[in-house]
Each structure stands twice: as structure tokens, then as C-alpha cells.
Amino acid sequence: MSSKYLSSRIREIPPSAIRKFFDLASTMQDVISLSIGEPDFTTPEPVLQAGIRSLQSGQTHYTSNAGKLELREALAEYLFRLYHIQYDPNREIMFTIGASEGLHLAASVLLNPGDEMIVSTPCFVSYQGIIRMAGGVPVEVACRKEDQFDLDPQAIADAITPRTKAILINFPCNPTGAVASRETLLEISRLADAHDLIVISDEIYDRLVYGVEHVCFPALPGMQQRTILLGGFSKDYAMTGWRIGYVAAAPELLQAMLRMHQYIIMCISTTAQDAALEALKTGESFVQEMCQDYDRRRKMIVSGLNQIGLPTVEPLGAFYAFPDITSTGLDSAAFAERLLKEEKVAVVPGSAFGKGGEGFVRCCYATAYDKIEEALERIDRFISKI
Numbered sequence: 001m002s003s004k005y006l007s008s009r010i011r012e013i014p015p016s017a018i019r020k021f022f023d024l025a026s027t028m029q030d031v032i033s034l035s036i037g038e039p040d041f042t043t044p045e046p047v048l049q050a051g052i053r054s055l056q057s058g059q060t061h062y063t064s065n066a067g068k069l070e071l072r073e074a075l076a077e078y079l080f081r082l083y084h085i086q087y088d089p090n091r092e093i094m095f096t097i098g099a100s101e102g103l104h105l106a107a108s109v110l111l112n113p114g115d116e117m118i119v120s121t122p123c124f125v126s127y128q129g130i131i132r133m134a135g136g137v138p139v140e141v142a143c144r145k146e147d148q149f150d151l152d153p154q155a156i157a158d159a160i161t162p163r164t165k166a167i168l169i170n171f172p173c174n175p176t177g178a179v180a181s182r183e184t185l186l187e188i189s190r191l192a193d194a195h196d197l198i199v200i201s202d203e204i205y206d207r208l209v210y211g212v213e214h215v216c217f218p219a220l221p222g223m224q225q226r227t228i229l230l231g232g233f234s235k236d237y238a239m240t241g242w243r244i245g246y247v248a249a250a251p252e253l254l255q256a257m258l259r260m261h262q263y264i265i266m267c268i269s270t271t272a273q274d275a276a277l278e279a280l281k282t283g284e285s286f287v288q289e290m291c292q293d294y295d296r297r298r299k300m301i302v303s304g305l306n307q308i309g310l311p312t313v314e315p316l317g318a319f320y321a322f323p324d325i326t327s328t329g330l331d332s333a334a335f336a337e338r339l340l341k342e343e344k345v346a347v348v349p350g351s352a353f354g355k356g357g358e359g360f361v362r363c364c365y366a367t368a369y370d371k372i373e374e375a376l377e378r379i380d381r382f383i384s385k386i
């Protein structure tokens with residue numbers, strides 16, 4: 001069938017560059033994958049059981065569009081406990097199909113055709129596509145290795161134009177593992193105020209930080225009204241397959257997003273909501289345990305990569321290392337492709353993550369400790385052959 005039937009909007013959006021590597025890796029034997037950005041843990045047992053109980057007790061119906069009130073209340077308490085920020089569970093919180101849906105809704109309710117959204121890069125592979133699908137124009141502003149991949153407020157200020165509607169940030173960051181400092185976030189908050197911009201803060205990795213504080217952007221002075229906070233259970237609670245995330249925002253923004261969600265989704269899975277409620281109630285010790293485990297792997301992969309000769313900024317959050325591969329003379333796509341074919345280690349080329357990503361590859365260390373050790377040996381062998 002001809003693609004002439006497709007809208008120009010979708011024709012202009014390239015497929016995710018990351019898929020190619022997953023697909024190639026999945027056809028090969030004995031591959032160590034550092035490519036997929038998801039926890040290797042299974043969802044904690046009490047959370048699993050809550051999902052099973054939910055189904056067995058006949059919770060098989062629709063819920064309210066925003067998600068069960070009890071769950072919204074629990075999330076409001078959770079955000080207050082962690083970040084001292086108060087959201088009204090009746091008007092300012094909704095549950096979505098992962099943070100992914102929240103991103104899509106946020107871009108869709110904010111952008112008119114041609115409106116610009118500043119995106120701090122290197123970034124999650126979906127951002128540019130989601131902005132384009134909403135009719136907007138992504139304006140990429142790169143974080144640099146020299147700044148430990150923290151934001152550069154001056155570069156963001158320089159990118160603001162009369163068409164700028166919002167700034168999209170993600171800390172802890174996929175793919176760099178960076179955690180933005182309070183000072184830079186305060187500078188971004190001042191820019192948002194001065195130019196009357198909305199900030200979309202994707203904080204899906206908020207609980208995975210190593211010895212540093214995570215600053216919740218809307219908790220900064222004056223920012224709650226201008227921030228769309230996106231979060232979820234996929235990473236912190238090892239629940240990627242349940243597909244549950246959330247949005248917290250001022251009522252005008254949240255209600256617009258909810259209107260769209262009502263027509264497209266109606267409500268998210270009831271089972272996932274009941275499991276997430278259990279995660280909020282009893283999941284804390286599991287989050288701590290998983291985080292400690294990631295920390296152990298983080299230390300190993302970072303020191304291993306540096307020893308091999310791939311300089312790696314210490315990632316302070318999420319579960320990614322982002323080594324600099326420029327010394328090999330290969331670009332990131334060639335590096336990833338050859339490493340996969342020659343040594344069967346899958347990593348993701350930095351070029352997939354937008355401006356500032358070339359010259360790096362992303363290694364996800366949410367992989368068994370001994371597999372990471374073996375991957376490091378293979379990478380070392382690969383580099384010595386180049």
C-alpha cells in the first residue's frame with residue numbers, strides 16, 4: 001500500500017534510531033545488552049501480588065479518567081513527603097500510560113503549529129518526535145561533557161525566541177545520567193519566569209540518585225504554576241511493562257491534558273493502578289535496595305570504562321553511563337555497530353539522543369553485575385583491535 005495515504009506529520013517523523021540496535025541484537029546469540037533502558041529487576045513481590053489480587057477480586061472495570069482517587073491521594077502524599085510540594089488530588093494529578101503518554105499530552109496541549117519547545121539534549125529518543133507530532137518545533141540545546149552534562153542556562157537563554165512556548169528538561173537524565181544542580185535549575189526557573197514559559201520536567205528517574213539530592217523542579221520558588229511534572233513507576237519501581245506514569249500540574253494545564261486523555265485513553269489499566277498504589281504504600285525499601293544495587297554496578301562500569309580509555313563522566317542518577325568514544329576515531333553509530341558485530345555487546349550510539357550525543361555511546365548498567373564485567377572485557381578487546 002502506498003504511503004500517500006499518510007499525513008505529512010507522520011511522514012516527517014523518522015523511526016526511533018534506537019530500535020535498529022534492539023532489532024539487530026535480538027537476532028544474535030550470546031549478546032550482552034547494555035542497550036535497553038529498563039531495570040533488570042522484576043517488579044517487587046508485594047506490588048505483583050497487589051496486581052494479582054486486584055484482578056482476582058474483580059477489579060476489571062474502568063476507573064475515573066484521572067485514575068482512582070485513592071491513588072491520586074496517595075501520590076499527592078508521596079510528592080509532599082519527598083519534595084514538600086502540595087498537589088490537589090482532585091484537580092492537579094492524573095495517571096497516564098507511562099510518562100510517555102504524559103509527554104505526548106503535555107506537548108499536545110501546549111503547542112500550536114510552529115511553536116517552539118526547547119529541549120535539553122542529549123535526551124530521551126522520543127522527545128523530538130513527540131514535539132513534532134504535536135505540530136511544534138524542537139529546538140535542541142546541548143548539555144556538555146565539560147559541565148558534567150548539566151544544563152547551560154546561557155545556551156537556553158540564547159535559544160529563546162518569540163515562538164518559544166516551553167522548555168523540556170529531564171533530570172536525572174537519560175542518556176547521560178546527569179543530575180542538574182539546584183543552582184542551574186534556579187537559573188532556568190528565572191528564565192521561565194522572565195519569558196513566561198512552561199517547563200515540562202520529566203523526572204521519571206527521580207528516586208535513582210547516588211549521593212546527591214534530586215531537585216524536584218516544581219518545588220522551586222514560583223515554579224509549581226508553570227511546571228508540568230512527569231513521573232512514573234517504570235524505572236523507580238521496575239514496572240516498565242505495567243505502563244503507568246503520572247502528571248502533576250496546575251489545574252488549567254492538568255484539566256486540558258485530562259480532556260485529551262479522556263478521548264484517547266479513557267483511563268489507564270485498573271490493575272496497574274492497584275499495583276502502583278501498593279508501590280507507593282510499601283515500595284520504599286525496594287526502591288532503596290534497587291538503588292543500592294545500581295550504585296554498585298554504576299561504580300564498576302564507570303571505573304571500568306575509564307580504565308579501558310573511554311573517559312566517562314560520573315553519572316549521578318538514572319542507570320546509564322555515557323562514555324566518550326572519540327579517541328577510537330569511530331563515530332557513535334559505527335562504534336555501536338562494530339561492537340555489536342565483533343564482540344556482541346549492544347550499546348546505543350549517542351547520535352540517537354540528539355545534539356551533543358555524537359562522540360558518545362549509552363551503556364545501561366541495569367544489567368547483572370557479571371554481565372557488565374564480561375561486557376567491559378569485550379569492549380576492552382574491541383578497542384585494542386581498532
Ligand SMILES: Cc1ncc(COP(=O)(O)O)c(C=O)c1O
Binds near residue numbers: 245
Ligand atoms: C527520560 C524518559 N522519559 C520517559 C520515559 C518513558 O517512560 P514510561 O515507561 O513511563 O513511559 C523513558 C523511558 O526510557 C525515559 O528514559
